[in-house]
Amino acid sequence: MATSIPRRAAGTASTTRRPRVREQAALATQDNILRAATKVFAKHGFAGGRIEQISKAAKSHDRMIYYYFGSKEGLFIAVIEDTYRQFNEAESKLALNLENPVEDLKTLVRFMWTYYLQHPEFITLLNSENLHLGKHISKSVRAREYSSPAISLLGRVLAKGVELGLFRPEVRARDLYLMSAALAYFYLSNRFTLSAFLGENLEAPEALTHWEAFITAAVVRQVSAAPDETAPTIPTIATAS
Incomplete structure (x- = not known):
């Protein structure tokens, strides 16, 4: 399953801008992986869908899939x-x-x-x-x-x-x-x-x-x-x- 993204308490712009950007980038990466996985699994099924296909379609990396979703099965469930x-x-x-x-x-x-x-x-x-x-x-x-x-x-x-x-x-x-x-x-x-x-x-x-x-x-x-x-x-x- 997806790793939760930590959220920090509101503060000054200078202290929150960088974490917010990182958080948005992480959510965007998860979303890109999810959309790419949907297409790959829909076309090839769970057995035929490969992690490298998904990471390539998401313009990401295999390690990011494992980081956010844990496994191929975790990604399929998501x-x-x-x-x-x-x-x-x-x-x-x-x-x-x-x-x-x-x-x-x-x-x-x-x-x-x-x-x-x-x-x-x-x-x-x-x-x-x-x-x-x-x-x-x-x-x-x-x-x-x-x-x-x-x-x-x-x-x-x-x-x-x-x-x-x-x-x-x-x-x-x-x-x-x-x-x-x-x-x-x-x-x-x-x-x-x-x-x-x-x-x-x-x-x-x-x-x-x-x-x-x-x-x-x-x-x-x-x-x-x-x-x-x-x-x-x-x-x-x-x-x-």
Whole structure:
């Protein structure tokens, strides 16, 4: 894990300027290493990503990686943690007012789909970690922190929907989160093999639009007290003859 950067008490400009510059430089070095490692691990996986590749991409040195992150495994854990942190930060910026829980639910599902689509490194990093049976992330002390906000937000939306008589009360936020993630993640992580298997381009714009609408409708129907009244319309796409 990253070595903490010591912070000194505020003082005169002459006594604090140099430590502050060093601290900023250290944080910048850590950030550069983290961003470079994200790219390397996303492309080559944990096993294939090499320390020398990462230090070269970060324009740093191998010893700085070991100094700040302890080991290759420590750096990989930090990358996974940072990937989840960025996901949570993006989700926290969603405009939800809880006055229309159906629309809020659609917004959350579409956000997850769009985020996965726009951040392919998120999927490839998780694929790599699952190949290793999650042995690295299981050592993270922050992993649970990053799952709680997403499920908590979804829970509030569901609670409001139940209060208004729009959603069924027995649906768990955790189950709905897994359903949304699974429908989005599986499609995107397997789109290349599925395109060959199905004989159609699952990356075509109309195919992506169709699946986004499909999973949104599926999730809304799963929770709705009156599914046909709240589920969005699913656009049709041309099928291969």
